[in-house]
Amino acid sequence: MAIRDTAADERGDERGKNRGGEPDAGLKDVVVRALGAAGGAVGQLASGLGTALLALLVLALLAVTAVTSLAGVGLLMVPAVLGALHALAGRERARLARYGPEVVAPDPPPMRLRSALVDSTTRRELRWLVRHATLGLLLGLIGVLLPLVAVRDSVFPLLWPFAPEDATATSLGFGTAQSWPEALAVSLLGVGWIAIILGLTPGMARLQAGPGRRLLAAGPDTDLSLRIAELTSTRAAALDAHATELRRIERSLHDGTQNRLVTVTVLLGAARRQVARDPAGADELLERAQSAAEQALAELRTVSRSILPPVLADRGLAGALSGLAAECAVPCRTDVEAPERCAASVEATAYFVVAEALTNIAKHSGAGQAAVTVRARGGRLHLRVEDDGRGEAGGTSQAIGTGGENGGSGLTGIRRRVAAHDGTLRLTSPAGGPTTLEVDLPCGS
Known part of the structure; x- marks a missing residue:
């Protein structure tokens, strides 16, 4: 009995240490994931605001064209306006692909008025345009303003001593602060804004992206011959x-x-x-x-x-990439958020892509630091490798720091591995840097 009581006391001491010591690891993970999701959602809303402003402009041009077409003058503007609509839709597809699954584009829509009026793709793009120029614009504005007002109200007690006596205290435009308690009360409003950002912005981002994912993707009546050709090509690449x-x-x-x-x-x-x-x-x-x-x-x-690196089975993708970063000659940080395991072949492809990229960064880029970011969401694995080197990698079909796509390794090898999984690869490397390699893979099963 004494032994049992001693063990219970020790468990009580452990619980006391947990209460008084470091926060529980599970709570930390929840907080980190919430902050990451809110930050990504705010960035997505901000990027959506850019395309929403362009959508509003194109919508205005469409209205002007429709009105002036009654007099015949607007008919000359139809090809240009349709081109602007299709280009903006393509830009939105690319934006959505950066934050989730790729939006497969339908067949190229017609540019003539008579054909466009009966074309399903053009009609779907017009429906998206109206929704994005209204609801998407509103959500984007809210997503940009929320962080600003949260920061403004949170730090108001620091600014209050220097503010005029009749200055508005809150970002909502009402109330004045005549004492320290009132100034501190304004900071509580800032905490409320932060809570709203953490709780609502992920849903707002999904609501803003929803019309684009539904209306800009290839419809059920789209000719599948291009998709079949693409799958045949990727099978040959595999x-x-x-x-x-x-x-x-x-x-x-x-x-x-x-x-x-x-x-x-x-x-x-x-x-x-x-x-x-x-x-x-x-x-x-x-x-x-x-x-x-x-x-x-x-x-x-x-x-x-x-x-097939055994480290993937032993330590998972996060541990394997951390090992690659530790062995890299260039200082490299990793940020991996993959709650669920992907298919073994997909993780192996991600591992080899990072290994090849870091090897070439160390050999050829002249970079001072590199970063590897991995996110698994929506059934896709998003991989991003960056360096602050001299750039111009890929400007002449080069991989990161390699001798070109025809060299057998580098970008060609990475592209073949990615294409074998029906994934996508994007390389951005302006002169002077930075160089960014982005890979998107299906997680598989």
Whole structure:
């Protein structure tokens, strides 16, 4: 009984330490995820505000064109306005793809008025335009203003001593602060704004993106021949990538491990013949054979790890990428948020993409630091590798710091691996940097 009571006391002490010590790890994760989701949602709303303003402009041009077409003058503007509508829709598809699953574009819509009036794609784009120029614009404005008013009200007690006596205290435009308690009360309003940002902005971002994802995607009546051709192309790329990988493994085994094992066999044979007449020489040969066997074993392990790195199964994608960052010659930070595991082949592709990118950054970019960001959401794995190097990687079909897409490695190898999973790859590298490689992969099952 005494032992049982002592154990209970120890558990009570542990609970006391947990209450008085560091916050629970689960609570930390919840807070970090909430902050990350709110920050991403605010960024998405802000980017949506940009396209919403353009949508409002295009909508105004459409109205002017419709009115002036009654006199015949507006008919000359129809091709330009339709072109602006389709270009803006394409820009919105690209924006949505940065924050979630790719929005597959339908067939190119017609540019003539008579054909456009009966075209389903154009009608869907017009419906999206009206909604994005109204509801999307409103949500974007709220998403941009909420952080501003939250910061303004939260820090008001610091600004209050320097404000005029009749200055409005709150960001809502009413009330004045005549004392410190009143100024501190305004900061509580700022805390309320922060709570609203954390609770509502993710839903607002989804509400803003909803019409685009529904109306700008290829409809059920869209010709699937382009999609079939794309899948055929990606299947061919997958087969090519598989054949290239087999050739690489065969070359590594033939040129490395096999030669080491041949050396071991030759040295062992020579040592066996010398063991009777020259024991010292035989011992030297055995030592060389042991060294060659150890090198062959190391090379064999390297080849086996290149097929499917065991670190992915042992530590997961986050741990594997942290290991790559730690081994990189350029200081590299990782930010991985993947609550659920993806298919093993998808994680392996993400691992090799990061490994190739970091290797080339260290060798060729002249960067002072790099960053790897991974997000898994909506059934997609989003991968982003950045560096602050000299840039111009990919300007002439180059990968990050490599010699070009025709070099066999670099961007070509990465692109083939990504295409094998029906993923997408984007490379941005202006002169002077920074260089950003973005890869989007389906998580698989």
